[in-house]
Amino acid sequence: MSTLWIAAIVMGVLALVLGTAIGIFVKFFKVDRDPRIELVLELLPGANCGGCGRAGCADFAKAVVAGEVQPFRCPVSSREQVNAIAFALGVDPGDGFARRAVVCCSGDNRQTQMRKFYNGTIDCAAASMIGGGPKGCRYGCIGMGNCAHACPFGAIEVINSLAVVHQEICVGCGKCVDACPRGVIKLVPAQSEAHVYCNSPEKGAVKRSLCHGGCIGCGKCEKAFPAKFKKTGFLARVDYEAEELPTAEDVAQIKCPTGALATETRHYEAEKVSSRGGNK
Amino acid sequence: MNKSSRKVMSFTGGIHPVSEGKKLTDTHAVHTAPLLERYTVLVQQNAGKAPDVVVKPGDKVLKYQLLAKASGFVSADLHSPTSGEIAGIVEVPGPMGVPALALDIRSDGEDRACEIFAPIPEWRSAEPQVLLQRVADAGLVGMGGASFPTRVKLSIPPGKKVDTLILNGAECEPYLSADHRLMLESPCRVLEGAAIIGHLLGIQNIYVGIEINKHDAIAELERFSEDYGIRIVPLQVQYPQGSEKQLINAIVNRAVPPGGLPADVGCVVQNVGTAAAVSDAVTLGIPLVERIVTVTGKVLKDPGNWKLRIGTPVIKAIEFCGGITAEPSKLILGGPMMGFAQNSYEVPVSKNTSGILLFSRRRALNYSSGSCIRCGRCVQGCPMGLCTCLLATAIEGGRYDLAEQNHVMDCLECGSCAYVCPAHRPLVQTLRLAKAEIRRQRAAAKANGGK
Numbered sequence: 064m065s066t067l068w069i070a071a072i073v074m075g076v077l078a079l080v081l082g083t084a085i086g087i088f089v090k091f092f093k094v095d096r097d098p099r100i101e102l103v104l105e106l107l108p109g110a111n112c113g114g115c116g117r118a119g120c121a122d123f124a125k126a127v128v129a130g131e132v133q134p135f136r137c138p139v140s141s142r143e144q145v146n147a148i149a150f151a152l153g154v155d156p157g158d159g160f161a162r163r164a165v166v167c168c169s170g171d172n173r174q175t176q177m178r179k180f181y182n183g184t185i186d187c188a189a190a191s192m193i194g195g196g197p198k199g200c201r202y203g204c205i206g207m208g209n210c211a212h213a214c215p216f217g218a219i220e221v222i223n224s225l226a227v228v229h230q231e232i233c234v235g236c237g238k239c240v241d242a243c244p245r246g247v248i249k250l251v252p253a254q255s256e257a258h259v260y261c262n263s264p265e266k267g268a269v270k271r272s273l274c275h276g277g278c279i280g281c282g283k284c285e286k287a288f289p290a291k292f293k294k295t296g297f298l299a300r301v302d303y304e305a306e307e308l309p310t311a312e313d314v315a316q317i318k319c320p321t322g323a324l325a326t327e328t329r330h331y332e333a334e335k336v337s338s339r340g341g342n343k
Numbered sequence: 344m345n346k347s348s349r350k351v352m353s354f355t356g357g358i359h360p361v362s363e364g365k366k367l368t369d370t371h372a373v374h375t376a377p378l379l380e381r382y383t384v385l386v387q388q389n390a391g392k393a394p395d396v397v398v399k400p401g402d403k404v405l406k407y408q409l410l411a412k413a414s415g416f417v418s419a420d421l422h423s424p425t426s427g428e429i430a431g432i433v434e435v436p437g438p439m440g441v442p443a444l445a446l447d448i449r450s451d452g453e454d455r456a457c458e459i460f461a462p463i464p465e466w467r468s469a470e471p472q473v474l475l476q477r478v479a480d481a482g483l484v485g486m487g488g489a490s491f492p493t494r495v496k497l498s499i500p501p502g503k504k505v506d507t508l509i510l511n512g513a514e515c516e517p518y519l520s521a522d523h524r525l526m527l528e529s530p531c532r533v534l535e536g537a538a539i540i541g542h543l544l545g546i547q548n549i550y551v552g553i554e555i556n557k558h559d560a561i562a563e564l565e566r567f568s569e570d571y572g573i574r575i576v577p578l579q580v581q582y583p584q585g586s587e588k589q590l591i592n593a594i595v596n597r598a599v600p601p602g603g604l605p606a607d608v609g610c611v612v613q614n615v616g617t618a619a620a621v622s623d624a625v626t627l628g629i630p631l632v633e634r635i636v637t638v639t640g641k642v643l644k645d646p647g648n649w650k651l652r653i654g655t656p657v658i659k660a661i662e663f664c665g666g667i668t669a670e671p672s673k674l675i676l677g678g679p680m681m682g683f684a685q686n687s688y689e690v691p692v693s694k695n696t697s698g699i700l701l702f703s704r705r706r707a708l709n710y711s712s713g714s715c716i717r718c719g720r721c722v723q724g725c726p727m728g729l730c731t732c733l734l735a736t737a738i739e740g741g742r743y744d745l746a747e748q749n750h751v752m753d754c755l756e757c758g759s760c761a762y763v764c765p766a767h768r769p770l771v772q773t774l775r776l777a778k779a780e781i782r783r784q785r786a787a788a789k790a791n792g793g794k
Contacts, residue, residue, distance in 0.1 A: 182769075183769040188779070
């Protein structure tokens, strides 16, 4: 019986001593942690994509709480999520355009000529170092998928040697822009429904001989909507700085002769259909 | 000493590529190409900065006339290969696969030369500075392939002392025999050029390294070498014997430190073709406007060695050889190991084009690469002692920092690893990607640090 007593007493004393020690440690060695950081972190998407320019969501949360950046700087969060963060902290959510990535090229392997047979490393940067890549055009997408690998959200798919961005998944973090050795990918306002899928400043005839999908600089779009399109040399571009951005109806009205000016959905659908056809 | 029992020097690592290719051309004497109607002379034919063009479209030029002036220290002059009119400055397919600027020269058929320099027959009593200036004025670049301006290579940085000149006559690339024929047909030009470079740098120890498969060239050079006080060193047939660092290692047994230059161990290495061009520039006073090119391949009707002027389109060189007998599947400028595949027959010959290779479909194997099986053959084959397979794995995983730590920058892109890889992995290309990326990062870091 006495053994039990001894055990109970030892345990009791031990509990008292250690409890006191913990109490002291908590009092003197505590780390101040802002509970708001945890709160913001929970409201953030948690993809750690780095699209905001910070080392990850935790870093961004810290910066938001410290007031260094405004919540809208998270490109992934929707407007509601941004507002929720702003409401929780009682700060201004800030205002900015939501952005999306667009691969400005329509040179898939049906549209553009392959200059040569390539069987080296499957990497856009490596391929572009060998005589400017296997495709004829020196400005277009190489199609080896460096951007698709870089995308943390799986929004980019390479179909028929052409990278295509799925707009519904893309959050505009900009990782693909850095990954592309050609600079074909651009971050554009998400509201724009149409884009010019060409990146080559070459002369129209040269472009036409290399790629059937490229912009030949006919100027049809600029004539129809001078406020929405700007042509420099032989390449038309959507004026993303303009107040009004082109819509799907505009594209239907312009009827781009090469199809370089297209809506994102049409571009994607065309690639998907042709890839099915190609597999047969 | 019995010459045949001499020790044959070599380095560690390396590979032994199939040597049959040399037999196609090494018994064919060098032909001089007929004058063409049109030459497209690339503006940039040297490593470093492109020279500034000093002629305008419509100008009449004479042979050897200056076309472009060196724009900086690492740059080289360019001279006209023939007399005629500058039709324009055009874009032609460049040797690196991207369009490059070239001077379109329409020949007048007269091939009138102008006297631009006085010959210096008494170079032994000439000032080294005069000779160095002549080397620069003649537009000389390394003719082995890297086309580094010779003037830069011969300007030893202050604080460094060189005591050995090595002439590279190894010609370790399969298929090529241009240097072989040069040594065989004009041994005195090669040796005289070596002696001039030696005089210029104040060097007594001059070696010519030649692989023993060119025994006739060794014998030919040895007939005259004693007159010039030059030693001929037979080398084992092993690739890349002709690489600067490997050659120094084989002949004088010195190791160039990582990232260092041959001058760090007191050596200067020059190609035999460059030596012959130095001799021409000094003793005859003519600039570098033509070179010996091996035009070869089994699909050619009559492969051979041709003395081609710079600016000759590759298609013309193929026509000189009687055209093709079967459709080639690959065109390479340079050797098969380190040369560059082309996608146009309009590429002009430049100062560093040592060979024009046409491969048949069977020779240009169209394989697909597999996974690394960790056999280590690439490690055995690497002349620089790099663990190529591990480097490639690191690079594929995006770990450029790891590759840099493991000396990826020492890779000389000789292609030994990719040649021996049983999985056909594009190792050199992967390493080149990392080298380019690391160079870019370093430049970016330097730019940031400078701010």
